[in-house]
Amino acid sequence: MRLLAHPLALYILVLGLGAIIGSFLSMLVYRLPIMLRRSWEEDCQALTARRETDRPRGVFNLALPPSHCPQCQTRLGWLENIPLIGFVALRGRCRHCRAPIPPRYFLIELVTTVAAALSLARFGAAPAAILAFTASACLIALTFIDWKEQLLPDVLTLPLLWLGLLVNIGGRFASLEAAVIGAASGYLSLWLIYHAFRLLTGKEGMGYGDFKLFAAAGAWVGWQLLPLLLLLASLAGAVVGLTLIALKRQGRSAPMPFGPYLAGAFWLALFYGHPLLATYLHLAHGR
Ligand SMILES: [Zn+2]
Known part of the structure:
Protein backbone atom coordinates (compact mmCIF):
# COMPACT_ATOMS: atom_id res chain seq x y z
CA MET A 1 0.00 0.00 0.00
CA ARG A 2 3.04 2.30 0.44
CA LEU A 3 3.37 2.36 -3.35
CA LEU A 4 -0.20 3.65 -3.75
CA ALA A 5 0.66 6.65 -1.62
CA HIS A 6 2.61 7.90 -4.64
CA PRO A 7 0.23 10.01 -6.79
CA LEU A 8 1.63 8.64 -10.06
CA ALA A 9 1.12 5.01 -8.96
CA LEU A 10 -2.42 5.86 -7.88
CA TYR A 11 -3.17 7.43 -11.27
CA ILE A 12 -1.76 4.42 -13.14
CA LEU A 13 -3.94 2.10 -11.05
CA VAL A 14 -7.04 4.25 -11.62
CA LEU A 15 -6.39 4.51 -15.38
CA GLY A 16 -6.04 0.72 -15.60
CA LEU A 17 -9.24 0.16 -13.62
CA GLY A 18 -11.03 2.75 -15.76
CA ALA A 19 -10.01 0.95 -18.95
CA ILE A 20 -11.17 -2.42 -17.60
CA ILE A 21 -14.53 -1.00 -16.51
CA GLY A 22 -14.76 0.75 -19.89
CA SER A 23 -14.31 -2.59 -21.58
CA PHE A 24 -17.15 -3.99 -19.46
CA LEU A 25 -19.33 -1.00 -20.40
CA SER A 26 -18.73 -1.45 -24.14
CA MET A 27 -19.93 -5.05 -23.73
CA LEU A 28 -22.93 -3.87 -21.67
CA VAL A 29 -23.89 -1.33 -24.34
CA TYR A 30 -23.93 -4.10 -26.94
CA ARG A 31 -25.59 -6.83 -24.89
CA LEU A 32 -28.12 -5.13 -22.61
CA PRO A 33 -30.47 -3.93 -25.38
CA ILE A 34 -30.43 -7.43 -26.93
CA MET A 35 -31.17 -9.01 -23.51
CA LEU A 36 -34.04 -6.58 -22.93
CA ARG A 37 -35.50 -7.14 -26.39
CA ARG A 38 -35.42 -10.91 -25.90
CA SER A 39 -37.14 -10.63 -22.55
CA TRP A 40 -39.84 -8.30 -24.04
CA GLU A 41 -40.39 -10.76 -26.89
CA GLU A 42 -40.81 -13.57 -24.38
CA ASP A 43 -43.34 -11.49 -22.43
CA CYS A 44 -45.27 -10.84 -25.64
CA GLN A 45 -45.27 -14.51 -26.51
CA ALA A 46 -46.45 -15.42 -23.01
CA LEU A 47 -49.23 -12.85 -23.26
CA THR A 48 -50.43 -14.03 -26.64
CA ALA A 49 -49.95 -17.64 -25.49
CA ARG A 50 -47.85 -18.45 -28.52
CA ARG A 51 -45.35 -21.28 -28.44
CA GLU A 52 -41.69 -20.49 -28.43
CA THR A 53 -40.47 -20.68 -32.01
CA ASP A 54 -37.95 -23.37 -32.77
CA ARG A 55 -35.15 -20.98 -33.58
CA PRO A 56 -32.20 -21.68 -31.30
CA ARG A 57 -31.67 -19.20 -28.50
CA GLY A 58 -28.52 -19.87 -26.55
CA VAL A 59 -27.72 -18.37 -23.19
CA PHE A 60 -27.08 -14.66 -23.64
CA ASN A 61 -26.30 -12.45 -20.67
CA LEU A 62 -23.54 -10.15 -19.49
CA ALA A 63 -21.21 -13.07 -18.65
CA LEU A 64 -22.03 -15.56 -21.40
CA PRO A 65 -21.11 -16.27 -24.14
CA PRO A 66 -17.46 -15.15 -23.79
CA SER A 67 -16.41 -12.15 -25.90
CA HIS A 68 -16.56 -13.03 -29.56
CA CYS A 69 -16.79 -11.45 -33.00
CA PRO A 70 -20.52 -10.92 -33.70
CA GLN A 71 -19.85 -11.62 -37.42
CA CYS A 72 -17.97 -14.92 -37.37
CA GLN A 73 -18.36 -15.94 -33.67
CA THR A 74 -14.59 -16.37 -33.27
CA ARG A 75 -13.67 -15.98 -29.62
CA LEU A 76 -11.30 -13.17 -28.75
CA GLY A 77 -7.74 -14.03 -27.78
CA TRP A 78 -6.09 -12.65 -24.64
CA LEU A 79 -4.47 -9.74 -26.46
CA GLU A 80 -7.76 -8.70 -28.06
CA ASN A 81 -9.46 -8.73 -24.67
CA ILE A 82 -7.13 -6.04 -23.31
CA PRO A 83 -9.07 -2.75 -23.28
CA LEU A 84 -7.86 -0.01 -25.67
CA ILE A 85 -4.75 -1.99 -26.71
CA GLY A 86 -6.81 -4.83 -28.23
CA PHE A 87 -8.60 -2.47 -30.62
CA VAL A 88 -5.37 -0.77 -31.68
CA ALA A 89 -3.53 -4.10 -32.11
CA LEU A 90 -6.32 -5.34 -34.40
CA ARG A 91 -6.51 -1.96 -36.21
CA GLY A 92 -10.28 -2.07 -35.70
CA ARG A 93 -10.91 -5.33 -37.57
CA CYS A 94 -11.67 -8.94 -36.57
CA ARG A 95 -8.51 -11.05 -36.82
CA HIS A 96 -10.46 -13.92 -38.37
CA CYS A 97 -13.07 -12.49 -40.78
CA ARG A 98 -11.75 -8.90 -41.08
CA ALA A 99 -15.19 -7.51 -40.22
CA PRO A 100 -14.80 -3.95 -38.90
CA ILE A 101 -15.19 -3.55 -35.12
CA PRO A 102 -17.39 -0.51 -34.39
CA PRO A 103 -15.17 2.39 -33.15
CA ARG A 104 -17.73 2.69 -30.34
CA TYR A 105 -15.84 -0.01 -28.41
CA PHE A 106 -12.62 2.00 -28.39
CA LEU A 107 -14.49 5.25 -27.68
CA ILE A 108 -16.32 3.83 -24.64
CA GLU A 109 -13.08 2.42 -23.19
CA LEU A 110 -11.31 5.73 -23.74
CA VAL A 111 -14.08 7.90 -22.27
CA THR A 112 -14.38 5.63 -19.22
CA THR A 113 -10.61 5.76 -18.63
CA VAL A 114 -10.68 9.56 -18.80
CA ALA A 115 -13.71 9.65 -16.45
CA ALA A 116 -11.79 7.54 -13.90
CA ALA A 117 -8.82 9.92 -13.98
CA LEU A 118 -11.09 12.99 -13.72
CA SER A 119 -12.94 11.46 -10.74
CA LEU A 120 -9.64 11.13 -8.90
CA ALA A 121 -8.45 14.58 -9.98
CA ARG A 122 -11.70 16.30 -8.95
CA PHE A 123 -12.58 14.46 -5.72
CA GLY A 124 -9.21 13.06 -4.58
CA ALA A 125 -8.59 9.57 -3.17
CA ALA A 126 -11.91 9.63 -1.30
CA PRO A 127 -15.27 7.82 -1.40
CA ALA A 128 -16.74 10.76 -3.36
CA ALA A 129 -14.42 9.87 -6.27
CA ILE A 130 -15.70 6.26 -6.36
CA LEU A 131 -19.32 7.46 -6.22
CA ALA A 132 -18.76 10.07 -8.92
CA PHE A 133 -17.08 7.46 -11.11
CA THR A 134 -19.99 5.03 -10.54
CA ALA A 135 -22.40 7.70 -11.77
CA SER A 136 -20.05 8.46 -14.71
CA ALA A 137 -19.93 4.79 -15.75
CA CYS A 138 -23.72 4.59 -15.64
CA LEU A 139 -24.03 7.79 -17.71
CA ILE A 140 -21.54 6.51 -20.31
CA ALA A 141 -23.54 3.28 -20.74
CA LEU A 142 -26.82 5.24 -20.99
CA THR A 143 -25.35 7.69 -23.52
CA PHE A 144 -24.19 5.00 -25.90
CA ILE A 145 -27.29 2.79 -25.52
CA ASP A 146 -29.56 5.77 -26.20
CA TRP A 147 -27.43 6.91 -29.13
CA LYS A 148 -27.47 3.42 -30.66
CA GLU A 149 -30.98 2.22 -29.77
CA GLN A 150 -33.01 5.27 -28.66
CA LEU A 151 -33.49 3.54 -25.33
ZN1 LIG B 1 -14.96 -12.10 -37.10
Missing part, protein backbone atom coordinates in the same frame (compact mmCIF):
# COMPACT_ATOMS: atom_id res chain seq x y z
CA LEU A 152 -32.69 4.47 -21.72
CA PRO A 153 -33.20 1.17 -19.83
CA ASP A 154 -34.92 1.32 -16.42
CA VAL A 155 -32.34 -1.15 -15.09
CA LEU A 156 -29.80 1.69 -15.37
CA THR A 157 -31.81 4.89 -14.80
CA LEU A 158 -33.71 3.75 -11.69
CA PRO A 159 -30.70 2.41 -9.69
CA LEU A 160 -28.89 5.64 -10.61
CA LEU A 161 -31.80 7.59 -9.11
CA TRP A 162 -31.90 5.54 -5.88
CA LEU A 163 -28.13 5.72 -5.51
CA GLY A 164 -28.24 9.50 -5.89
CA LEU A 165 -30.75 9.77 -3.02
CA LEU A 166 -28.71 7.38 -0.85
CA VAL A 167 -25.34 9.11 -1.34
CA ASN A 168 -26.92 12.43 -0.45
CA ILE A 169 -28.19 11.20 2.93
CA GLY A 170 -25.00 12.69 4.29
CA GLY A 171 -25.27 15.65 1.88
CA ARG A 172 -22.25 14.59 -0.18
CA PHE A 173 -23.13 16.28 -3.49
CA ALA A 174 -26.34 18.10 -2.43
CA SER A 175 -28.44 18.28 0.73
CA LEU A 176 -30.90 15.39 1.10
CA GLU A 177 -33.75 17.89 0.87
CA ALA A 178 -32.43 19.30 -2.42
CA ALA A 179 -31.91 15.74 -3.73
CA VAL A 180 -35.46 14.57 -2.95
CA ILE A 181 -37.01 17.73 -4.42
CA GLY A 182 -34.60 17.40 -7.36
CA ALA A 183 -35.69 13.82 -8.12
CA ALA A 184 -39.39 14.65 -8.02
CA SER A 185 -39.18 17.98 -9.85
CA GLY A 186 -36.78 16.54 -12.45
CA TYR A 187 -39.30 13.90 -13.46
CA LEU A 188 -42.27 16.24 -13.27
CA SER A 189 -40.71 19.11 -15.23
CA LEU A 190 -39.81 16.97 -18.27
CA TRP A 191 -43.17 15.20 -18.05
CA LEU A 192 -44.90 18.59 -18.27
CA ILE A 193 -42.68 19.77 -21.14
CA TYR A 194 -43.31 16.50 -22.99
CA HIS A 195 -47.09 16.76 -22.72
CA ALA A 196 -47.16 20.48 -23.54
CA PHE A 197 -44.97 19.83 -26.60
CA ARG A 198 -47.22 16.96 -27.69
CA LEU A 199 -50.37 19.06 -27.30
CA LEU A 200 -48.88 21.91 -29.31
CA THR A 201 -47.11 20.00 -32.09
CA GLY A 202 -48.59 16.49 -32.02
CA LYS A 203 -45.02 15.15 -31.87
CA GLU A 204 -43.17 13.32 -29.13
CA GLY A 205 -39.90 15.06 -28.40
CA MET A 206 -38.69 12.79 -25.61
CA GLY A 207 -39.33 9.46 -23.96
CA TYR A 208 -40.12 8.42 -20.40
CA GLY A 209 -36.48 7.31 -20.02
CA ASP A 210 -35.47 10.98 -20.33
CA PHE A 211 -37.73 11.89 -17.38
CA LYS A 212 -36.16 9.17 -15.24
CA LEU A 213 -32.64 10.23 -16.20
CA PHE A 214 -33.44 13.87 -15.35
CA ALA A 215 -34.95 12.70 -12.03
CA ALA A 216 -31.68 10.84 -11.34
CA ALA A 217 -29.76 14.04 -12.11
CA GLY A 218 -31.91 15.89 -9.58
CA ALA A 219 -31.22 13.19 -6.99
CA TRP A 220 -27.45 13.54 -7.46
CA VAL A 221 -26.93 17.30 -7.89
CA GLY A 222 -30.04 18.77 -6.20
CA TRP A 223 -32.88 20.78 -7.77
CA GLN A 224 -30.91 24.04 -7.85
CA LEU A 225 -28.74 22.88 -10.76
CA LEU A 226 -31.58 21.38 -12.85
CA PRO A 227 -32.54 24.53 -14.85
CA LEU A 228 -28.91 25.09 -15.88
CA LEU A 229 -28.51 21.38 -16.65
CA LEU A 230 -31.57 21.40 -18.92
CA LEU A 231 -30.39 24.57 -20.63
CA LEU A 232 -26.96 23.04 -21.37
CA ALA A 233 -28.48 19.76 -22.63
CA SER A 234 -30.96 21.57 -24.89
CA LEU A 235 -28.28 23.88 -26.31
CA ALA A 236 -25.91 20.98 -26.99
CA GLY A 237 -28.74 18.95 -28.54
CA ALA A 238 -29.80 21.86 -30.77
CA VAL A 239 -26.23 22.59 -31.92
CA VAL A 240 -25.50 18.93 -32.74
CA GLY A 241 -28.94 18.41 -34.33
CA LEU A 242 -28.67 21.49 -36.56
CA THR A 243 -25.10 20.58 -37.52
CA LEU A 244 -26.18 17.06 -38.54
CA ILE A 245 -29.08 18.49 -40.58
CA ALA A 246 -26.75 21.06 -42.21
CA LEU A 247 -24.27 18.32 -43.07
CA LYS A 248 -27.25 16.31 -44.40
CA ARG A 249 -26.23 13.46 -42.14
CA GLN A 250 -29.75 13.37 -40.76
CA GLY A 251 -33.25 14.23 -41.94
CA ARG A 252 -35.21 17.04 -40.31
CA SER A 253 -37.77 14.64 -38.83
CA ALA A 254 -35.40 11.78 -37.93
CA PRO A 255 -35.67 10.87 -34.23
CA MET A 256 -32.77 12.22 -32.21
CA PRO A 257 -32.12 10.85 -28.74
CA PHE A 258 -32.03 13.47 -25.98
CA GLY A 259 -30.43 11.10 -23.42
CA PRO A 260 -26.79 11.69 -24.46
CA TYR A 261 -27.14 15.47 -23.96
CA LEU A 262 -28.94 15.05 -20.63
CA ALA A 263 -26.27 12.57 -19.52
CA GLY A 264 -23.44 14.93 -20.59
CA ALA A 265 -24.98 17.90 -18.77
CA PHE A 266 -25.66 15.69 -15.71
CA TRP A 267 -21.99 14.72 -15.66
CA LEU A 268 -20.84 18.36 -15.94
CA ALA A 269 -23.20 19.42 -13.15
CA LEU A 270 -22.00 16.61 -10.88
CA PHE A 271 -18.32 17.37 -11.41
CA TYR A 272 -18.27 21.13 -11.96
CA GLY A 273 -21.81 22.24 -11.04
CA HIS A 274 -20.98 24.90 -8.51
CA PRO A 275 -18.33 26.76 -10.55
CA LEU A 276 -20.67 26.46 -13.59
CA LEU A 277 -23.61 27.93 -11.68
CA ALA A 278 -21.45 30.77 -10.37
CA THR A 279 -20.25 31.58 -13.91
CA TYR A 280 -23.79 31.41 -15.26
CA LEU A 281 -25.19 33.72 -12.60
CA HIS A 282 -22.28 36.09 -13.14
CA LEU A 283 -23.02 36.22 -16.89
CA ALA A 284 -26.80 36.43 -16.40
CA HIS A 285 -26.47 39.44 -14.14
CA GLY A 286 -23.87 41.00 -16.40
CA ARG A 287 -21.53 41.62 -13.53
Whole structure:
Protein backbone atom coordinates (compact mmCIF):
# COMPACT_ATOMS: atom_id res chain seq x y z
CA MET A 1 0.00 0.00 0.00
CA ARG A 2 3.04 2.30 0.44
CA LEU A 3 3.37 2.36 -3.35
CA LEU A 4 -0.20 3.65 -3.75
CA ALA A 5 0.66 6.65 -1.62
CA HIS A 6 2.61 7.90 -4.64
CA PRO A 7 0.23 10.01 -6.79
CA LEU A 8 1.63 8.64 -10.06
CA ALA A 9 1.12 5.01 -8.96
CA LEU A 10 -2.42 5.86 -7.88
CA TYR A 11 -3.17 7.43 -11.27
CA ILE A 12 -1.76 4.42 -13.14
CA LEU A 13 -3.94 2.10 -11.05
CA VAL A 14 -7.04 4.25 -11.62
CA LEU A 15 -6.39 4.51 -15.38
CA GLY A 16 -6.04 0.72 -15.60
CA LEU A 17 -9.24 0.16 -13.62
CA GLY A 18 -11.03 2.75 -15.76
CA ALA A 19 -10.01 0.95 -18.95
CA ILE A 20 -11.17 -2.42 -17.60
CA ILE A 21 -14.53 -1.00 -16.51
CA GLY A 22 -14.76 0.75 -19.89
CA SER A 23 -14.31 -2.59 -21.58
CA PHE A 24 -17.15 -3.99 -19.46
CA LEU A 25 -19.33 -1.00 -20.40
CA SER A 26 -18.73 -1.45 -24.14
CA MET A 27 -19.93 -5.05 -23.73
CA LEU A 28 -22.93 -3.87 -21.67
CA VAL A 29 -23.89 -1.33 -24.34
CA TYR A 30 -23.93 -4.10 -26.94
CA ARG A 31 -25.59 -6.83 -24.89
CA LEU A 32 -28.12 -5.13 -22.61
CA PRO A 33 -30.47 -3.93 -25.38
CA ILE A 34 -30.43 -7.43 -26.93
CA MET A 35 -31.17 -9.01 -23.51
CA LEU A 36 -34.04 -6.58 -22.93
CA ARG A 37 -35.50 -7.14 -26.39
CA ARG A 38 -35.42 -10.91 -25.90
CA SER A 39 -37.14 -10.63 -22.55
CA TRP A 40 -39.84 -8.30 -24.04
CA GLU A 41 -40.39 -10.76 -26.89
CA GLU A 42 -40.81 -13.57 -24.38
CA ASP A 43 -43.34 -11.49 -22.43
CA CYS A 44 -45.27 -10.84 -25.64
CA GLN A 45 -45.27 -14.51 -26.51
CA ALA A 46 -46.45 -15.42 -23.01
CA LEU A 47 -49.23 -12.85 -23.26
CA THR A 48 -50.43 -14.03 -26.64
CA ALA A 49 -49.95 -17.64 -25.49
CA ARG A 50 -47.85 -18.45 -28.52
CA ARG A 51 -45.35 -21.28 -28.44
CA GLU A 52 -41.69 -20.49 -28.43
CA THR A 53 -40.47 -20.68 -32.01
CA ASP A 54 -37.95 -23.37 -32.77
CA ARG A 55 -35.15 -20.98 -33.58
CA PRO A 56 -32.20 -21.68 -31.30
CA ARG A 57 -31.67 -19.20 -28.50
CA GLY A 58 -28.52 -19.87 -26.55
CA VAL A 59 -27.72 -18.37 -23.19
CA PHE A 60 -27.08 -14.66 -23.64
CA ASN A 61 -26.30 -12.45 -20.67
CA LEU A 62 -23.54 -10.15 -19.49
CA ALA A 63 -21.21 -13.07 -18.65
CA LEU A 64 -22.03 -15.56 -21.40
CA PRO A 65 -21.11 -16.27 -24.14
CA PRO A 66 -17.46 -15.15 -23.79
CA SER A 67 -16.41 -12.15 -25.90
CA HIS A 68 -16.56 -13.03 -29.56
CA CYS A 69 -16.79 -11.45 -33.00
CA PRO A 70 -20.52 -10.92 -33.70
CA GLN A 71 -19.85 -11.62 -37.42
CA CYS A 72 -17.97 -14.92 -37.37
CA GLN A 73 -18.36 -15.94 -33.67
CA THR A 74 -14.59 -16.37 -33.27
CA ARG A 75 -13.67 -15.98 -29.62
CA LEU A 76 -11.30 -13.17 -28.75
CA GLY A 77 -7.74 -14.03 -27.78
CA TRP A 78 -6.09 -12.65 -24.64
CA LEU A 79 -4.47 -9.74 -26.46
CA GLU A 80 -7.76 -8.70 -28.06
CA ASN A 81 -9.46 -8.73 -24.67
CA ILE A 82 -7.13 -6.04 -23.31
CA PRO A 83 -9.07 -2.75 -23.28
CA LEU A 84 -7.86 -0.01 -25.67
CA ILE A 85 -4.75 -1.99 -26.71
CA GLY A 86 -6.81 -4.83 -28.23
CA PHE A 87 -8.60 -2.47 -30.62
CA VAL A 88 -5.37 -0.77 -31.68
CA ALA A 89 -3.53 -4.10 -32.11
CA LEU A 90 -6.32 -5.34 -34.40
CA ARG A 91 -6.51 -1.96 -36.21
CA GLY A 92 -10.28 -2.07 -35.70
CA ARG A 93 -10.91 -5.33 -37.57
CA CYS A 94 -11.67 -8.94 -36.57
CA ARG A 95 -8.51 -11.05 -36.82
CA HIS A 96 -10.46 -13.92 -38.37
CA CYS A 97 -13.07 -12.49 -40.78
CA ARG A 98 -11.75 -8.90 -41.08
CA ALA A 99 -15.19 -7.51 -40.22
CA PRO A 100 -14.80 -3.95 -38.90
CA ILE A 101 -15.19 -3.55 -35.12
CA PRO A 102 -17.39 -0.51 -34.39
CA PRO A 103 -15.17 2.39 -33.15
CA ARG A 104 -17.73 2.69 -30.34
CA TYR A 105 -15.84 -0.01 -28.41
CA PHE A 106 -12.62 2.00 -28.39
CA LEU A 107 -14.49 5.25 -27.68
CA ILE A 108 -16.32 3.83 -24.64
CA GLU A 109 -13.08 2.42 -23.19
CA LEU A 110 -11.31 5.73 -23.74
CA VAL A 111 -14.08 7.90 -22.27
CA THR A 112 -14.38 5.63 -19.22
CA THR A 113 -10.61 5.76 -18.63
CA VAL A 114 -10.68 9.56 -18.80
CA ALA A 115 -13.71 9.65 -16.45
CA ALA A 116 -11.79 7.54 -13.90
CA ALA A 117 -8.82 9.92 -13.98
CA LEU A 118 -11.09 12.99 -13.72
CA SER A 119 -12.94 11.46 -10.74
CA LEU A 120 -9.64 11.13 -8.90
CA ALA A 121 -8.45 14.58 -9.98
CA ARG A 122 -11.70 16.30 -8.95
CA PHE A 123 -12.58 14.46 -5.72
CA GLY A 124 -9.21 13.06 -4.58
CA ALA A 125 -8.59 9.57 -3.17
CA ALA A 126 -11.91 9.63 -1.30
CA PRO A 127 -15.27 7.82 -1.40
CA ALA A 128 -16.74 10.76 -3.36
CA ALA A 129 -14.42 9.87 -6.27
CA ILE A 130 -15.70 6.26 -6.36
CA LEU A 131 -19.32 7.46 -6.22
CA ALA A 132 -18.76 10.07 -8.92
CA PHE A 133 -17.08 7.46 -11.11
CA THR A 134 -19.99 5.03 -10.54
CA ALA A 135 -22.40 7.70 -11.77
CA SER A 136 -20.05 8.46 -14.71
CA ALA A 137 -19.93 4.79 -15.75
CA CYS A 138 -23.72 4.59 -15.64
CA LEU A 139 -24.03 7.79 -17.71
CA ILE A 140 -21.54 6.51 -20.31
CA ALA A 141 -23.54 3.28 -20.74
CA LEU A 142 -26.82 5.24 -20.99
CA THR A 143 -25.35 7.69 -23.52
CA PHE A 144 -24.19 5.00 -25.90
CA ILE A 145 -27.29 2.79 -25.52
CA ASP A 146 -29.56 5.77 -26.20
CA TRP A 147 -27.43 6.91 -29.13
CA LYS A 148 -27.47 3.42 -30.66
CA GLU A 149 -30.98 2.22 -29.77
CA GLN A 150 -33.01 5.27 -28.66
CA LEU A 151 -33.49 3.54 -25.33
CA LEU A 152 -32.69 4.47 -21.72
CA PRO A 153 -33.20 1.17 -19.83
CA ASP A 154 -34.92 1.32 -16.42
CA VAL A 155 -32.34 -1.15 -15.09
CA LEU A 156 -29.80 1.69 -15.37
CA THR A 157 -31.81 4.89 -14.80
CA LEU A 158 -33.71 3.75 -11.69
CA PRO A 159 -30.70 2.41 -9.69
CA LEU A 160 -28.89 5.64 -10.61
CA LEU A 161 -31.80 7.59 -9.11
CA TRP A 162 -31.90 5.54 -5.88
CA LEU A 163 -28.13 5.72 -5.51
CA GLY A 164 -28.24 9.50 -5.89
CA LEU A 165 -30.75 9.77 -3.02
CA LEU A 166 -28.71 7.38 -0.85
CA VAL A 167 -25.34 9.11 -1.34
CA ASN A 168 -26.92 12.43 -0.45
CA ILE A 169 -28.19 11.20 2.93
CA GLY A 170 -25.00 12.69 4.29
CA GLY A 171 -25.27 15.65 1.88
CA ARG A 172 -22.25 14.59 -0.18
CA PHE A 173 -23.13 16.28 -3.49
CA ALA A 174 -26.34 18.10 -2.43
CA SER A 175 -28.44 18.28 0.73
CA LEU A 176 -30.90 15.39 1.10
CA GLU A 177 -33.75 17.89 0.87
CA ALA A 178 -32.43 19.30 -2.42
CA ALA A 179 -31.91 15.74 -3.73
CA VAL A 180 -35.46 14.57 -2.95
CA ILE A 181 -37.01 17.73 -4.42
CA GLY A 182 -34.60 17.40 -7.36
CA ALA A 183 -35.69 13.82 -8.12
CA ALA A 184 -39.39 14.65 -8.02
CA SER A 185 -39.18 17.98 -9.85
CA GLY A 186 -36.78 16.54 -12.45
CA TYR A 187 -39.30 13.90 -13.46
CA LEU A 188 -42.27 16.24 -13.27
CA SER A 189 -40.71 19.11 -15.23
CA LEU A 190 -39.81 16.97 -18.27
CA TRP A 191 -43.17 15.20 -18.05
CA LEU A 192 -44.90 18.59 -18.27
CA ILE A 193 -42.68 19.77 -21.14
CA TYR A 194 -43.31 16.50 -22.99
CA HIS A 195 -47.09 16.76 -22.72
CA ALA A 196 -47.16 20.48 -23.54
CA PHE A 197 -44.97 19.83 -26.60
CA ARG A 198 -47.22 16.96 -27.69
CA LEU A 199 -50.37 19.06 -27.30
CA LEU A 200 -48.88 21.91 -29.31
CA THR A 201 -47.11 20.00 -32.09
CA GLY A 202 -48.59 16.49 -32.02
CA LYS A 203 -45.02 15.15 -31.87
CA GLU A 204 -43.17 13.32 -29.13
CA GLY A 205 -39.90 15.06 -28.40
CA MET A 206 -38.69 12.79 -25.61
CA GLY A 207 -39.33 9.46 -23.96
CA TYR A 208 -40.12 8.42 -20.40
CA GLY A 209 -36.48 7.31 -20.02
CA ASP A 210 -35.47 10.98 -20.33
CA PHE A 211 -37.73 11.89 -17.38
CA LYS A 212 -36.16 9.17 -15.24
CA LEU A 213 -32.64 10.23 -16.20
CA PHE A 214 -33.44 13.87 -15.35
CA ALA A 215 -34.95 12.70 -12.03
CA ALA A 216 -31.68 10.84 -11.34
CA ALA A 217 -29.76 14.04 -12.11
CA GLY A 218 -31.91 15.89 -9.58
CA ALA A 219 -31.22 13.19 -6.99
CA TRP A 220 -27.45 13.54 -7.46
CA VAL A 221 -26.93 17.30 -7.89
CA GLY A 222 -30.04 18.77 -6.20
CA TRP A 223 -32.88 20.78 -7.77
CA GLN A 224 -30.91 24.04 -7.85
CA LEU A 225 -28.74 22.88 -10.76
CA LEU A 226 -31.58 21.38 -12.85
CA PRO A 227 -32.54 24.53 -14.85
CA LEU A 228 -28.91 25.09 -15.88
CA LEU A 229 -28.51 21.38 -16.65
CA LEU A 230 -31.57 21.40 -18.92
CA LEU A 231 -30.39 24.57 -20.63
CA LEU A 232 -26.96 23.04 -21.37
CA ALA A 233 -28.48 19.76 -22.63
CA SER A 234 -30.96 21.57 -24.89
CA LEU A 235 -28.28 23.88 -26.31
CA ALA A 236 -25.91 20.98 -26.99
CA GLY A 237 -28.74 18.95 -28.54
CA ALA A 238 -29.80 21.86 -30.77
CA VAL A 239 -26.23 22.59 -31.92
CA VAL A 240 -25.50 18.93 -32.74
CA GLY A 241 -28.94 18.41 -34.33
CA LEU A 242 -28.67 21.49 -36.56
CA THR A 243 -25.10 20.58 -37.52
CA LEU A 244 -26.18 17.06 -38.54
CA ILE A 245 -29.08 18.49 -40.58
CA ALA A 246 -26.75 21.06 -42.21
CA LEU A 247 -24.27 18.32 -43.07
CA LYS A 248 -27.25 16.31 -44.40
CA ARG A 249 -26.23 13.46 -42.14
CA GLN A 250 -29.75 13.37 -40.76
CA GLY A 251 -33.25 14.23 -41.94
CA ARG A 252 -35.21 17.04 -40.31
CA SER A 253 -37.77 14.64 -38.83
CA ALA A 254 -35.40 11.78 -37.93
CA PRO A 255 -35.67 10.87 -34.23
CA MET A 256 -32.77 12.22 -32.21
CA PRO A 257 -32.12 10.85 -28.74
CA PHE A 258 -32.03 13.47 -25.98
CA GLY A 259 -30.43 11.10 -23.42
CA PRO A 260 -26.79 11.69 -24.46
CA TYR A 261 -27.14 15.47 -23.96
CA LEU A 262 -28.94 15.05 -20.63
CA ALA A 263 -26.27 12.57 -19.52
CA GLY A 264 -23.44 14.93 -20.59
CA ALA A 265 -24.98 17.90 -18.77
CA PHE A 266 -25.66 15.69 -15.71
CA TRP A 267 -21.99 14.72 -15.66
CA LEU A 268 -20.84 18.36 -15.94
CA ALA A 269 -23.20 19.42 -13.15
CA LEU A 270 -22.00 16.61 -10.88
CA PHE A 271 -18.32 17.37 -11.41
CA TYR A 272 -18.27 21.13 -11.96
CA GLY A 273 -21.81 22.24 -11.04
CA HIS A 274 -20.98 24.90 -8.51
CA PRO A 275 -18.33 26.76 -10.55
CA LEU A 276 -20.67 26.46 -13.59
CA LEU A 277 -23.61 27.93 -11.68
CA ALA A 278 -21.45 30.77 -10.37
CA THR A 279 -20.25 31.58 -13.91
CA TYR A 280 -23.79 31.41 -15.26
CA LEU A 281 -25.19 33.72 -12.60
CA HIS A 282 -22.28 36.09 -13.14
CA LEU A 283 -23.02 36.22 -16.89
CA ALA A 284 -26.80 36.43 -16.40
CA HIS A 285 -26.47 39.44 -14.14
CA GLY A 286 -23.87 41.00 -16.40
CA ARG A 287 -21.53 41.62 -13.53
ZN1 LIG B 1 -14.96 -12.10 -37.10
